Amino acid sequence: MESAWTWRALRGATTAEANTVAAIREVVLELLTTLEQENHLDPRQLLSVTFSITSDLDAIYPATIARERPRWDEVAMLDVQHMYVAHGLPRCIRLLAHAHLPPAQRLIHPYLRGAKQLRPDWSFRR
Numbered sequence: 590m591e592s593a594w595t596w597r598a599l600r601g602a603t604t605a606e607a608n609t610v611a612a613i614r615e616v617v618l619e620l621l622t623t624l625e626q627e628n629h630l631d632p633r634q635l636l637s638v639t640f641s642i643t644s645d646l647d648a649i650y651p652a653t654i655a656r657e658r659p660r661w662d663e664v665a666m667l668d669v670q671h672m673y674v675a676h677g678l679p680r681c682i683r684l685l686a687h688a689h690l691p692p693a694q695r696l697i698h699p700y701l702r703g704a705k706q707l708r709p710d711w712s713f714r715r
Contacts, residue, residue, distance in 0.1 A: 596636065597690045599624060602683040604703035610649045617654040617682060620701060621661075624686065627697035632660035636687040641671040643681045651682055678703060 601624055603616045617640075624630060640651035652666035671683060681704055690696075700708045 593691060594689050595692045597688055597692075597694070597696060599628060599630075599686040599688055599696055599698060600684070600708075601686075601699040601701075602681060602704035602707055603699075603701040604678065605646060605680045605682065608646050608648050608680065613646060613649050613651070613682070614654050616702065617651045618658075620682065620684065620699060621655055621658060623699040623701065624684075624697075627699060628688070628690070628694070630688055630690070632658070632664055634689045635661075635664045636689065637665040637667070638684055638686045639667045639669065641669050641683045641685075643671050643677065643679060644673065646680055646682065651684075678707060681707075 601620055603620045605612045605616045625632070638652070638655065640655075642651060650668040652668050655661045655664070655666060671677075671681065683704075698708065
């Protein structure tokens, strides 16, 4: 019998106002909350999340912030530095999440704050 659910990839990104723990925490929490709410996602459905952040953000790891959220402590997470591109978006945090979801579910890829310019076609609109 075929499973009603399958592994799906979710993308998202945001930007921080400053390289401080408080500024990074604010935007990571906003990104994760939006990811969960808009995709009707329970963290127990997540297999893994990779965060990439630009080199101008080094005050805290995004995964450290994520692990503080309910049920995120068992998600496999990795923080990596995003490759440098001249004239790239500064203070940017991106994520790639692999989640177990229904195959027909419409995925919402939240691109918030300054990251909306990276994927205008996926920019989250309320």
